Amino acid sequence: MSGQQCESNPSAALFERERELEVVEQAVRGLCDRADGRREVRRGGLLLFSGDAGLGKTALLQQTRRVAESCEGRCVVLSARGSRSAEKVPFHVVRQLLQPTLAAMSTEERQELFGGWYEIAGPALGIVPPLGPQADPQGVRDGLDWVITQLALKYKPLIVLIDDAHWADQESLSWFTSFAVRLTELPLLVVLAYRPLELPDHSPAFRELVQEGAASPTELRALTPDAVAGLVRDALGPGADDPFCREVWAVTGGNPYETVELIAKAQDRRMEPVEESAALLRDLGAAARGRGLVSRLEKLGPSVTRFAWAAAVLGTEIDAKLAANLAGMGPSEAADAADRLREARILTGTTSLEFFHPLIATSVYKGIPAATRTAMHGQAAWLSADAGKGVAVSARHLLEVHPDNDPDVVNQLRAAAREHLAVGAPDAARNCLERALLEPPAEEDRATVLYELGCAALLTSPQTTVNHLRAALDLPDLSDDLRVDATYRLSQAYAHNNQLREAAEVVADQALRTPAGTGRMRLQAAHFLWKGIQVEEEDAEGRSRRIAELTRDLKGRDNSERALLLLRAWDGMIRGENALEVNEFIDRALVDGKQAPGMSWTNLEWGFEIPSLARIVYAFTDRLDEAAVLFDKAVREFEAAGWSGAHLAFAHDFRGLVLRRRGKLAEAEEALRRGLALGHRLGSGLPLQRNGTCLLIDTLIARGKVDEAQKVAEENTFLPPYSPAVVLPDAACLAGRLLLERGMVKEAIAELEAAGRRLEERGRNNVVWAPWALDLARAVADEEPERARALADRALRHAQIFGTDTAIGETLRRSAVLEGPEERLVTLERAVHFLSTSPCRYEYAAALVDHGAALRAVGRRAEAVERLQAGLTLAERCGADGLVTRARAETEACATKD
Structure with missing residues (x-):
């Protein structure tokens, strides 16, 4: 029986796999069955087959395909195979899965399938050019999620087969690992085979999925002696004696692949399957692997060996013509070599060649002398480029070439890195640029390569970015523009790594070395940004004076001036300065009342932090309509650009902020x-999670859901020390309020007093963003009424300076509880007056209910009912469940006779 015959006869390779075959049969049939003449929505899942090389994993996947094909068109099979040679080619496995299906579609059909993800995920699949210079990896993964989901839901159930997953590229494994949690929700079955001892280090999440996930892997075992004897007798006849069969098992260790190969070789040699022949089996078996296979290959002649080497260097989906060119052969000689390798069961295929088994590919590749192998990779890189395979394919060969001070290699690797970044593969880009540094680049280019390397890592590894950009800045060859940009991005990396002081220091230091002009102003803006959002900022008053002096006469003539004006507005808002004057700075930063060109949400020069400041100021100065428009635009821009990570998470937080201020609490x-x-997908302890946590807790408290607010706090580790960056609302003030709502008055007082000291020391007096004085007044009112009144008066003074209807009205409302019945009525009536013209509907509803309750308390029931009904209606619109309950209780009390 030949090797090809073994491949076509599943029983030969699937001896003693009854349990595994039953699992496959049940999973496939369960996905494809119909009920009542219509397809039910079937749920898929994940099947894992693990085992060493040659134990039959591939045969099980082939049998899965056969079972699926027997379902008479009720499912679609997608398949791919990891390859050691293509492990560093991003999205290699994903492309294998999807490209055949997509190639059969028209452009219009593909666009309909992808929806809004066409230009985001399409470049990763090689079907459209990249949208821009750097795609967000999370956005690309989300786009791939969408495509595979639509294929499963809109067409037919999917069966996805992935062989040799231990050799899959990092980007494909990253996508699959994040998508795997959805498998049971979809008509999608994934069957995945891998070698457990060769799981890649570059994908720890995938390792955790297959080792500790919900789907327990089926571990394949070697064949028993009886199974091997059955295979021998099936192939060589029932007369094969026990000693011969036992020796076959001993030589192969029961490895199915090696067993089949050894039997095929014995059959080719016309060996008698008797005890006298058993002694020959060991030498025959050694020729199937390792050094024995190399020796067998060498016996086929130097030209055949050279062609096999070329195929091993090219790796997978081997272009026969390219292999011939790499081997230095003409078409006739190459065709003859390929024929002989097929006869020897080393290669299969015609135009596109594959090794008969990964074990053979590994043995041939390792058998190439090291110097020759390296040289052939270098040749393969240039031949691939000439054949139009693209820089990504060329680059994976260049990664294997020894450094040789070759500027062309550096340029090719830099070009590959740019391509990788554009399709959402920053780790692949880092590999290329790190290898380029080893070449090394020309001295005048080294700083630029370090800069590119730092930029490549910005979205995925802030600390790596810091290391490379600092190294770039230490070299003298960066241009002035790149030096400014590198410094700005370095400060962003520090900030994303919660190192705000380092972020502020590095831009301040470089600003001193930068000539006057827009570059220096850009660095100054970054300095004021990272200083101004520090919770424990030193010399906050001094910074405020400096930015006030710097922006006094700025007109917003360029984006550097505009950035400084936006920072001045932020500082004024957080300090509680007059809101009209604060907004004047924003107006000066706009162009014809709109966001300036070059300062969009997705602009890489400025980042999203500075443009977001104006919108936050709007949210806290009662310009909520403008804030809503801009934050909705942020979501659209991030989604259109495929930015599904931190940026989109922040955008949803900002939308939530505006909705909270408007009183649309649900x-x-x-x-x-x-x-x-979205934030939790990126890891834990990130600034965006702290911001979202604070806003959500504040919203839940407003809804009257204190227990849920506490649950969110616990789930997100909302504990001191809080975020080193300013969040919305202030974290310590919010913590004090949550303690107060839970009845933990003593603890709340301590938290609020500490927050108040910190804020007062830094001149941060905005009573909307940080209403610590009002909460503390409420907490100490019973024990220290005079102190409570002084705190409320302090808050009212600052609210009047800030001057918004919300600030004044809400401060009056919350201060009223400290007064006697008659004075309370007057204060609450004033609060209702101010809040009636405020866009913050929840605060207005609360004032109406408070005023109604106060009216009821002094016996003015008719007026009380009118106020309470108005407050109840508005509270219901807001989704303020706690306020609704209170309004109803007060209304019922009005109807009850004393």
Whole structure:
């Protein structure tokens, strides 16, 4: 029986696999069955087959395909195979899965399938050019999620087969690992085979999925002696004696692949399957692997060996013509070599060649002398480029070439890195640039390569970015523009790594070395940004004076001036300065009343932090309509650009902020939970999670859901020390309020007093963003009424300076509880007056209910009912469940006779 015959006869390779075959049969049939003449929505899942090389994993996947094909068109099979040679080619496995299906579609059909993800995920699949210079990896993964989901839901159930997953590229494994949690929700079955001892280090999450996930892997075992004897007798006849069969098992260790190969070789040699022949089996078996296979290959002649080497270097989906060119052969000689390798069961295929088994490919590749192998990779890189295979394919060969001070290699690797970044594969880009540094680049280019390397890592590894950009800045060859940009991005990396002081220091230091002009102003803006959002900022008053002096006469003539004006507005808002004057700075930063060109949400020069400041200021100065438009635009821009990571999470947080301020509490909660969910995909302890956590807790308290707020706090580790960056609302003030709502008055007082000291020391007096004085007044009112009144008066003074209807009205409302019945009525009437013209509907509803309750308390029931009904109606619109309950209780009390 030949090797090909073994491949076509599943029983030969599937001896003693009854349990595994039953699992496959049940999973496939369960997915494809119909009920009542219509397809039910079937749920898929994940099947894992693990085992060493040659134990039959591939045969099980082939049998899965056969079972699927027997379902008479009720499912679609997608398949791919990892390859050691293509392990560093991003999205290699994903492309194998999807490209055949997509190639059969028209452009219009593909666009309909992808929806809004066409230009985001399409470049990763090689079907459209990249949208821009750097795609967000999370956005690309989300786009791939969408495509595979639509294929499963809109067409037929999918069966996805992935062989040799231990050799899959990092980007494909990253996508699959994140998508795997959805498998049971879809008509999609994934059957995955891998070698457990060769799981890649570059994908720890995938390792955790297959080792500790919900789907327990089926571990394949070697064949028993009886199974091997059955295979021998099936192939060589029932007369094969026991000693011969036992020796076959001893030589192969029961490895199915090696067993089949050894039997095939014995059959080719016309060996008698008797005890006298058993002694020959060991030498025959050694020729099937390792050094024995290499020796057998060498006996086929130098030209055949050279062609096999070329195929091993090219790796997978081997282009026969390219292999011939790499081997230095003409078409006739190459065709003859390929024929002989097929006869020897080393290669299969015609135009596109494959090794008969990964074990053979590994043995041939390792058998190439090291110097020759390296040289052939270098040749393969240039031949691949000439054949139009693209720089990504060329680059994976260049990664194997020894450094040789070759500027062309550096340029090719840099070009490959740019391509990788554009399709959402920053780790692949880092590999290329790190290898380029080893070449090394020309001295005048080294700083630029380090800069590119730092930029490549910005979205995925802030600390790596810091290391490379600092190294770039230490060299003298960066241009002035790149030096400014490198410094700005370095400060962003520090900030994303929660190192705000380092972020502020590095831009301040470089600003001193930068000539006057827009570059220096850009660095100054970054300095004021990272200083101004520090919770424990030193010399906050001094910074405020400096930015006030710097922006006094700025007109917003360029984006550097505009950035400084936006920072001045932020500082004024957080300090509680007059809101009209604060907004004047924003107006000076706009161009014809709109966001300036070059300062969009997705602009890489400025990042999203500075443009977001204006919108946050709007949210806290009662310009909520403008804030809503801009934050909705942020979500659209991030989604259109495929930015599904931190940027989109922040955008949903900002939308939640505006909805919270408007009093649309249920919608705010939904947006904030979505933002938090997006943030959690990126890891834990990130600034965006703290921001989303604070906003969600604040919203839940407003809804009257204190227990849920506490649950969110616990789930998101909302504990001191809080975020080193300013969050919305202030974290310590919010913590004090949550303690107070839970009845933990003593603890709340301590938290609020500490928050108040910190804020007062830094001149941060905005009573909307940080209402610590009002909460503390409420907490100490019973024991220290005079102190409570002084705190409330302090808050009212600052609210009047800030001057918004919300600030004044809400401060009056919350201060009224400290007064006697008659004075309370007057204060609450004033609060209702101010809040009636405020866009913050929840605060207005609360004032109406408070005023109604106060009216009832002094016996003015008719007026009380009118106020309470108005407050109840508005509270219901807001989704303020706690306020609704209170309004109803007060209304019922009005109807009850004393």
